[in-house]
Amino acid sequence: MAESIKGKAAIEALAKRFPQLYVAPAEGVQDVHRQASARGIAPDNANLDHFVTSEEDELRAVDTPAGPVDTLFLKERADFETFLQIVGHKSAPASIARTVGAITYFGLADWAAVSAAREEYLAGGGDDWGSEFARLAAQPGAFRAQLVVISEGPYSNVAASSTPYPEEEWLRVSREVRLHHECAHVVCRRTMPKDVLPVWDEITADAVGLLCATGRYDHDLAATFLGVGPQGFAGGRLSEYLDDDQQARIDQVSSEVYGVLEQIEVRTNQGEAADPFAFLLDLKRTPLIEY
Secondary structure, three states: OOOEEEOHHHHHHHHHHOHHHHOOOOOOOHHHHHHHHHHOOOOOOOOOOOOOOOOOOEEEEEOOOOOOEEEEEEOOHHHHHHHHHHHHOOOOOOOOOOOOOEEEEEEEEOHHHHHHHHHHHHHOOOOOHHHHHHHHHOOOOOOEEEEEEEEOOOHHHOOHHHOOOOHHHHHHHHHHHHHHHHHHHHHHHHHOOOOOOHHHHHHHHHHHHHHHHHOOOOHHHHHHHHOEEOOEEOOOHHHHHOOHHHHHOHHHHHHHHHHHHHHHHHHHHOOOOOOHHHHHHHHHHOOOOOO
16 A cells, blocks of 8 residues: 555545445445455445545555554544444444544455455466465455544544644644554554553553654643543543443542553653654553553
8 A cells, every 4th residue: 555645545545445435324235235345346336425535534554563554534524434334334324423533443355455466376377266365365364454544533522722732733633643542552452462451551552642643742631631630530531441340449540540641751751752652562561550
């Protein structure tokens, strides 16, 4: 994939890989969707008219220590919801909660990769693509793709007035924080699939997002994202990652989390985060909080 593809061309490029994107959400189209997603067969009269698109839409490969991560930014909320309906709900016109601003898909069948492999095989003199495809497809992860999809909107639903940034700048920063936050999760899943600490994972992913988006780590802004402070919980994302016992003592947990955020800022100010993703892996290897 090119480093960056913008505008309508972003969706067009993805549709070549994932032909189910040609199947507009509607009742009764699931068989057509199945043909496209599972067999790579685009519907008759295939088009992408169900996407509004924007010149700001962007398909971008983000370099990470775990390899490139394909990301898609869709400026129009309607396009983001359409994309999720097609890929996540098999083109059923499902309701997408307004609180959903990003999603990562794992294991998508990449039919452009299949086509490229077929062309290479035939060009090399092969004459039994069916058997060759079965052999290749049996390999772990073969012809499978990961894709991060993000929408426009203030990160963590935090208003610009609660940040150091004016409205338009905050939307730009939010886009980059959200994108790199999701990439951080992909890196951790690829490199440490069994190492899961829900709260710590969110703290570290937010750290990568802030560092990549702004060049610095602001513990107060990170605290606002999670809704934590030195005196306890102020309302925010933290509650989404706690079990029942932690919920019962959420003020204590919040104070502890806030202290951890302060420690992370100290470390970034000491120069440890010149490479945000390397810093992520270091933080993951030595958690400052065990949940």
